[in-house]
Amino acid sequence: MDTRAISPEPSPWLPFESRRRARDEKREAVLRTAVQLFLEQGYHRATLNGVAERLNITKPALYNYFRSKEDILFECWSIGQERVEDRISETDAMPGSGLLKLRNIVGTYAGIMASAFGASLVRFNVSDLSEPNRKVTLAGKRRIDRAFRGYIRQGIADGSIEPCDIKLTAFAILGALNWIGHWYKPDGDLTPDQIAEDFSVRLTAGLAKRPQKKKARKPA
Amino acid sequence: MDTRAISPEPSPWLPFESRRRARDEKREAVLRTAVQLFLEQGYHRATLNGVAERLNITKPALYNYFRSKEDILFECWSIGQERVEDRISETDAMPGSGLLKLRNIVGTYAGIMASAFGASLVRFNVSDLSEPNRKVTLAGKRRIDRAFRGYIRQGIADGSIEPCDIKLTAFAILGALNWIGHWYKPDGDLTPDQIAEDFSVRLTAGLAKRPQKKKARKPA
DNA sequence: ACTTTTTCTTACCCTTAGGTAATATATTCA
DNA sequence: TGAATATATTACCTAAGGGTAAGAAAAAGT
Structure with a gap:
């Protein structure tokens, strides 16, 4: 123009x-x-x-x-982290049950992990960062953990999620998601959207509270 | 003496x-x-x-x-890989349903991931290896993938596991397991055995075939 | 067109760490 | 004890690559 x-x-x-x-x-x-x-x-x-x-x-x-190679590394990480935190903010502001929020963040997080900046969250080594930057990244990781645990906790509180070990549940879900950053290849036969859709269901299916029979046993 | x-x-x-x-x-x-x-x-x-x-x-x-630093790196990886493959061989030889075998390998794999040599399977970068060694490691990873998929496939065939996307299911389970190598700290409050026991149930709970609704079998 | 500022290149420095040569020190064995 | 072997040390080499200095080239501003 x-x-x-x-x-x-x-x-x-x-x-x-x-x-x-x-x-x-x-x-x-x-x-x-x-x-x-x-x-x-x-x-x-x-x-x-x-x-x-x-x-x-x-x-x-x-x-x-x-200013330095490390600076570039840190910025790559920051971009990925920001994308995740943006989605967490959106999810926090969302109405709905904890289970719904968890499904939402799982799907979006999966999509991010299938991008280069997302993968950089799990493919790079924190010990390659300077002490200040390392602190920032560790704090970021903690915030993600906290968000996931928060949705699970809320879900248990509002009855959408079967009571469970919150910490281990979050680790399991985040592990499955982070692993995407290791195996996803853009030229493969799975699109990020497919993975996101599948995982948002798959990783939360076992958590949903089932209609109460007399004795509710293990979650699905 | x-x-x-x-x-x-x-x-x-x-x-x-x-x-x-x-x-x-x-x-x-x-x-x-x-x-x-x-x-x-x-x-x-x-x-x-x-x-x-x-x-x-x-x-x-x-x-x-x-002979070299890379040699040491490769040997560390090999030890972890051997531990996993030993357990896979044991599991292959096990009697029982696919679901049972899957539960077994998930538990033992979790324990291995909580060890240093196990963690080396996922914490080290394949591109730090020479071409021949890299090929060996990639082949090893494929064998692990194949084993997990095999148990799932068998489980679907023998009716112990609900039909599902085998590839994505295996990725999800292996992701949760491999992530242990990133977060487990020996001085934490979770022992490898606790993690193994929890994950062997947690990661397979959503797969078990549920009683068919048609026959209306109420849980006792 | 001329000056100033920004951006980029050529040439270089210099630390780090993997690896080697020569040699000393244990250890084994006769 | 003395020869042979295994194992360790000191001193060194060297390549790689992050980072910098000085100045050319390009763009912007006047």
Whole structure:
């Protein structure tokens, strides 16, 4: 769109903003390429030269956008984490039973795990991060744990979920979900949506409270 | 123990064997220390100097027992893999329904995952291995997948397991199990046995074939 | 067109850690 | 005790790769 023809007095801010945008686009391109390479080869075997090469630039150019390799790693993790936390916020604000919320987060989380930034949440090693960044990631992991446990706890309270060991249940569900980040391949025969739909049912089916017979035994 | 005083005619093989044993013990000590350090710090951040230091020796001494760092990594993986495959063989030979076999392997697998060599199956990066070794590990992972799917398939065939998507079911169960290798801490409040017992029920509860509604069999 | 700022490249530094050579020290065995 | 073997140490090499300095090239602003 050529704004000069429409607006005779272009704001001096526009070029600045467009420059900012271009910069951010390049930054994101670096992150996309980096996370891809980190996943393919592992963080340590992947080199910044390799990242730069894929972008048709040279290594030092990367340092216009990031302060260090670890910085890139941490940002990749942050993007994945933010996606998850956004969905958790949405789910928290959702009306409905704990079981419903759990089903919702399981499905969306599965979808995220099938993306590169999502997989980076479980494929990267926290000990490759600096102490401050490591603390941030560990706190993030705890928040995810807490969210899942919260939905289960709510479900038990509102009667939608059969009473169970909350901690182990959350571990089991999160394990099944996180494992997606290890086995999912974009060129496979399963789409993220299929996985999300299946897992949202599969991982919660055993938890739903069944209609009370005289003696309710084990959950389905 | 001074064998010379007891046996007047000592076989020339005995010293040799005892030396072999001592050697193997040292080898295993290296592996135990190495796997521990690899898990604590990650393969790349952990150094052979660090491994040697914990053993009160120096780095080159390690090369009396292993040809390279990668060699050590691969052996750690192999030990974990062997433990799993042993249990799979046992389970294969077991009598009983597919569901029973699945419960059995889930429990034992959970226990293995709560050990250092077991965790090494999921905490280490295949791309840190040489091409031949990587092929071996990938083949190993496939064998585990195949075993789990086999039990599920058998269970469906013999009527102990409700028909389901075999592949996704196996992924979900293996994910929950493998995740143990990431969260289990020996100093936590859960013992491997507790986890094994819980998971063997938890991860299979949703699969068991329920009494058919047609026949209206009320639970006693 | 000229200046300034941003972005990128070439050339380089330098630490780290895996691996090796030469050699010393135990240990075994006769 | 002395030769042979096994095992460990000291000292060193070397490649790889993260990171930096100086300056060229491109873009923006005037």
